[in-house]
Amino acid sequence: MDLLDLTSRSYEHCKLLRETTEAVEAEVTELRGTLSDEVADLSKQVRCVNNAIKNLKTDLLDAVKNEVQKFIATKKERQYVDLTLESDGGNGKPVRCARASARSVGGKLKVPAFPDITKPKKKTTKCRAGPFTVGIHVSPEDSMLVDYVFCTGKEGGDEKIAMIICTFLTREDILTLAPNSPLSTLILDTVVEKLTWADRDKTKRECAFLPVTFAAKASGNRDDLRSFISLEHVKTLYCTDIRDCEAIFIPIYMGNHFVLCVVNLKKQQYCLWDSLPSCMEKTEINQKLVDIMAALDVLFFDDGAAWFHDVSSFLAFEYNPTNDAPRQPNTWDCGMFVINWMKCGRSLNKKTAKCMGKRFNSEDERLKLVLELIDCTPNEKTALLDRARELVA
Structure with missing residues (x-):
């Protein structure tokens, strides 16, 4: 009788243990499903944030390009030579001339031959970027970066300017790439x-x-x-x-x-x-x-x-x-x-x-190397460009 009772109790315990195990497995399955859904939602949110950042970068770049184009257009307008209108004293028709070089011959105004001064002057082959005078093309964005890195009034020689994998360069290091400086x-x-x-x-x-x-x-x-x-x-x-x-x-x-x-x-x-x-x-x-x-x-x-x-x-x-x-x-x-x-x-x-x-x-080689080093890490370059814009603003 005792043996039967013990067997019965063991059976009940096993049954209870199996039911408990099944309940736990069901809860684990439910938790896995819940976690999977949450992970999917988080991934979706991350993608949305990345897209928003990408769009923001595009908008910022467009804004910078527009400002640069306006600046260039303003400079071109200033390059035009002011013209004056003078009367020929005969038929009253206006004559376009440069006041300083026009002279009267036989009662009529005569303008000496000279190039069309209504066109802007051709750009010189050399351009400035920070302390460099170079014969290579430098984009407005790169020029802004170089100005920021080499600007004489900017303090903070230990500011991180560029990074490769394990090595980073401070402003003090980059300044050795300035013209006529030992590296x-x-x-x-x-x-x-x-x-x-x-x-x-x-x-x-x-x-x-x-x-x-x-x-x-x-x-x-x-x-x-x-x-x-x-x-x-x-x-x-x-x-x-x-x-x-x-x-x-x-x-x-x-x-x-x-x-x-x-x-x-x-x-x-x-x-x-x-x-x-x-x-x-x-x-x-x-x-x-x-x-x-x-x-x-x-x-x-x-x-x-x-x-x-x-x-x-x-x-x-x-x-x-x-x-x-x-x-x-x-x-x-x-x-x-x-x-x-x-x-x-x-x-x-x-x-x-x-x-x-x-x-x-x-100077060409040094400037190219500066830009190459800054370009090594896109994230660092973006942060550097943001700081440069803040300084200009």
Whole structure:
């Protein structure tokens, strides 16, 4: 009797437990449906907000364009030369003339030949944008940005102006791109990061780029170099998928002068590109190059990994001196030359470098680089443009 009673009770408990489980499952199903509906509603609201933001941006851009067109139209009107009407003294017909140059001949008014002054003057090839006088087209929006970044009355040298992935540039950094100014090393490190991410988007990486700070650490203690490589995530940021790379570009800053070390992985050679060779001691730069080769061994082979097909040590590479680098026309554009050489990538050679040297215009190149850096992050550029408009207003 006790056994039957125990069995009956166990059955009741199991039945109750099953009913409870079914009820819980039903509630869970209902909650899932409710959450799914709420998520769908939230997604719909987010889309609506995004569309509203997009429309607002379009309206703002249209408003700016209209204001710019009005401003340009006003300037054109001011360029017209005021004309006066004079009577010829005979038939009373008005004669269009410039008062200062008209003269009377034989009782009649005679106007000397001159171009149609009712047409606005042709624009000059040069234009102004902030501190730059350039021969390239600059949109009104870009001109406003440049004015804001370089305006002399604006305080806040630590204001963030541009950002790539891990590096951001303040106004103080960007100001080193002003005409006749030596570049900050952070400008070159930012360009290196930009070129690295652009190259990583390709199906097959052609070149690798290392920051100026890597070359600076190359001559120090090996433990300090390893610590730098680890803390700054050099391998992750700059050395991903470079097994098939053809060249490594390493900008160097020594004695207030920038030069470029190019390592050819296929030929197992390295060379130096220097736009002002007389600026540094030969023995000093040669030792720096050897230190960099040793630092590359630490970077790539310390962990025993096979980074490249046929390379076992960079110290075994042959130094191939080059005298093909074009000369900079001043004492402050070495950084710009190094940046332009890095942009060439694997196509950098005597011919391309010579061509670039002939076409080089310091202010044009500097302004283009400023706009490229500002364009890197659209959100940052939009915020910067908003601050520029507030300043103008």
